[in-house]
Amino acid sequence: MQDIGERITSEAVEQAHAINAAVDTRVELVNDRPADALLRAADEYDALAIVVGSAGRGPIAGTVLGSVTYQVVHRAKRPVVVVPSP
Numbered sequence: 322m323q324d325i326g327e328r329i330t331s332e333a334v335e336q337a338h339a340i341n342a343a344v345d346t347r348v349e350l351v352n353d354r355p356a357d358a359l360l361r362a363a364d365e366y367d368a369l370a371i372v373v374g375s376a377g378r379g380p381i382a383g384t385v386l387g388s389v390t391y392q393v394v395h396r397a398k399r400p401v402v403v404v405p406s407p
Contacts, residue, residue, distance in 0.1 A: 326350045327350065330348045331348075334348065347366070356396065359373065359393055363397065369399070370399060371401045372401075372402045374403075374405075375390050375406060
């Protein structure tokens with residue numbers, strides 16, 4: 322899992338820098354629930370906002386599966402930007 326996480330995050334950083342080389346990126350691989358990890362990192366880095374994606378599963382699937390986006394939006398103490406999937 323560690324190797325997969327490192328590969329995926331490395332590719333994401335490369336894509337971000339290809340769009341804008343000045344983008345500040347920080348990568349942390351953590352063993353935590355996604356929403357908890359995002360909220361903790363936002364507090365730790367004093368983020369201006371949290372940006373999360375939306376898979377668009379709908380309200381029922383999100384409730385049954387536990388939506389990270391929903392948890393972040395409702396628990397965050399700072400602005401949250403939700404980016405819909407294409």
